[in-house]
Amino acid sequence: MLVKAPEEGTLADVAAHRLAQSIVTGELAQGQKLNEAELAERFGMGRGPLREALRQLEGMRLVKRIPNAGARVVVLDRKTLSDLYAVRETLEGMACRLAATQMTDDEIAQLNTLLDQHEEQIKQQGGKVYAQSEGDLDFHYQIVRGSRNQMLMDLLGSEQYQLLRMCRYRTSRNAQRTRPALLQHRQIVEALAQRDGELAEMLMRRHIHGAWHSISEMIDKEEVGQASA
């Protein structure tokens, strides 16, 4: 399961989850004002839990809150994404290096199985790229988990993860990078299987750097993410 349990305990948690989903998918546009009363009404709850959810979303950097002026959906401008990918390149590289020594043979084998599924999906339909896109994040997260570093899992899992998904939803339309990406994934798993941490780190860094290059070009062409819905 990629996203956490849809229905958790408290209303604030389910509100946070639903809001996150709406923001990531673009249903709530970037920079959009978030009206507490309206959202509470929509979710069928009071404003209390909703306010708590907003505080939580703020911690995930999905919304920006200004005292006495409400909350707005975060705006992913070029600089923000550039910074995000730079940090991600470093952190996921680190995760890869650790994973090379920490993952079990079984887990690495499962990674290959996961990539087999991706390959199958790509063969079946080049159009529905999004599924692969989410799967891609899944691949990355499996490696992060393999690092056995809880802080890394928190950072890349809970927080940046959502921003990444948000970015993906806007850039997943170009499919031309899925095949080379799959190849790079294979190479990374191969390095992990050989327990070559340095190589795995380098390959992962290159992989993410390439992804940013590709997305950067898209942003240049059509201001993706600025004017939506």
Place this chain on the structure above:
Amino acid sequence: MLVKAPEEGTLADVAAHRLAQSIVTGELAQGQKLNEAELAERFGMGRGPLREALRQLEGMRLVKRIPNAGARVVVLDRKTLSDLYAVRETLEGMACRLAATQMTDDEIAQLNTLLDQHEEQIKQQGGKVYAQSEGDLDFHYQIVRGSRNQMLMDLLGSEQYQLLRMCRYRTSRNAQRTRPALLQHRQIVEALAQRDGELAEMLMRRHIHGAWHSISEMIDKEEVGQASA
């Protein structure tokens, strides 16, 4: 100013700030249960704002919340600290590399001025190490700011920063590392002044690695942070 404005706009924000301070200084022990009604009473506010503050603290990883069972102060065990320092080594190394090309000459000069102040503090009193300890964090944060990467500033500034302070409060008692630390700081600034990003990164990583080594030994000797107040 190291800590943000003590009195901010909403009650939830000031509650979050005061709670963070109490947790960092150990006034609230690790693993301690946080009773909403009691804290609200102590801060002279309703439970609403306090609950929002707890949600915010959860985002900063200072408390852990369990649905229907309340919030507890996070426990910094050995593994957690180890993971934290590993991530910090990577991220601050990255910050240093970027800062070497991004900081202005003026900013680098100010870093040296800051170190002069530290040196003065150390000469005057070897006992009151804490001030230097906080100043140390200030030094690190100035470099992070110099990276011009907002995500990096958020990660190392708002969140890990608090955990670091928390750790420091428990380990600042041994002063023997302040002098070599100061020397290492000087070397880092020197590398920055020469615009040698790779060297600056390496020195910073070594510096943080050493800090962890020192703290790790302390944990081995006396279980620091486990049994307090």
Place this chain on the structure above:
DNA sequence: AAAACCTCGATTGTCGACAAACTGACTGAA
């Protein structure tokens, strides 16, 4: 005596209403 169950107290979760702050428009004067 040990284990399961039940009851009660305490704590968390939630709601509705009130107070404070901001937004925007309207009015009037320079």
Place this chain on the structure above:
DNA sequence: TTCAGTCAGTTTGTCGACAATCGAGGTTTT
């Protein structure tokens, strides 16, 4: 015309009370 001031309307911030849930302790049963 333009700018400052004022004034409603809207939205956020806060509180107190009520409902739901959990944990502890005692009681009953095997």
